[in-house]
Amino acid sequence: MAVYCREGEFAPGRIPVTSHVLNIPARLKAINPNWFVMLNTRTQRFEIHDAAQPEGTLCCALPFDALDARAVEYARCYHVSRLRETAREIDEYNERLAEAAQRDHLARAADRTREALTYLRRRTDTDTIPKELMTS
Numbered sequence: 001m002a003v004y005c006r007e008g009e010f011a012p013g014r015i016p017v018t019s020h021v022l023n024i025p026a027r028l029k030a031i032n033p034n035w036f037v038m039l040n041t042r043t044q045r046f047e048i049h050d051a052a053q054p055e056g057t058l059c060c061a062l063p064f065d066a067l068d069a070r071a072v073e074y075a076r077c078y079h080v081s082r083l084r085e086t087a088r089e090i091d092e093y094n095e096r097l098a099e100a101a102q103r104d105h106l107a108r109a110a111d112r113t114r115e116a117l118t119y120l121r122r123r124t125d126t127d128t129i130p131k132e133l134m135t136s
Contacts, residue, residue, distance in 0.1 A: 002056030005049050007036040014038040017046065020067055027072045031079060035059070037067065048075055 005011040008018055017025055017037040028035045034052040039045075046067045049057035060078070062071050078086060116129045 003049075003058040005036075005038055005057045007049075007051055011038065013042050014040055014047070017067065022068055024067050024069075024071055028075055031072070031076055035075070037071075046071065 003011075005014055005016075008016050010016060015038065017039055019025065020037075025037045028037065028048060032050065034050050036049050036051065038047045038049055040047055040061065043061065044065075046062045046064070048059045048062065048071075050059045051057060053059070060075075062074060064070050064074075112133065116133050119129060119133055120127070
């Protein structure tokens with residue numbers, strides 16, 4: 001469901017934020033002149049809207065309870081001009097997660113192998129490993 005708001009005008013469930021003690025709406029406009037801020041009365045979250053978007057004005061709901069400098073940094077960090085850099089950061093993060101999962105898997109396999117070898121060394125009368133040592 002697309003959300004359409006107009007800058008400075010009340011919308012169903014949204015209140016325009018045109019001024020702020022920290023000048024956040026103006027600081028956001030310095031990043032993108034089409035942006036404006038609304039307060040969603042249902043979720044009690046501040047939202048950044050873009051008047052130039054054709055499919056609805058909502059860009060993002062800020063993940064903070066207060067409208068402060070974090071909103072400007074958040075908007076700057078996820079602005080479309082940083083799309084490639086953000087995608088690279090996500091890819092690097094996913095690679096680190098995959099590497100950590102692989103290290104964990106290999107460590108568990110090494111532990112199981114050590115347990116099986118220890119079992120076989122202690123029991124010279126058998127050459128089979130019990131299923132309990134084979135499954136996790």
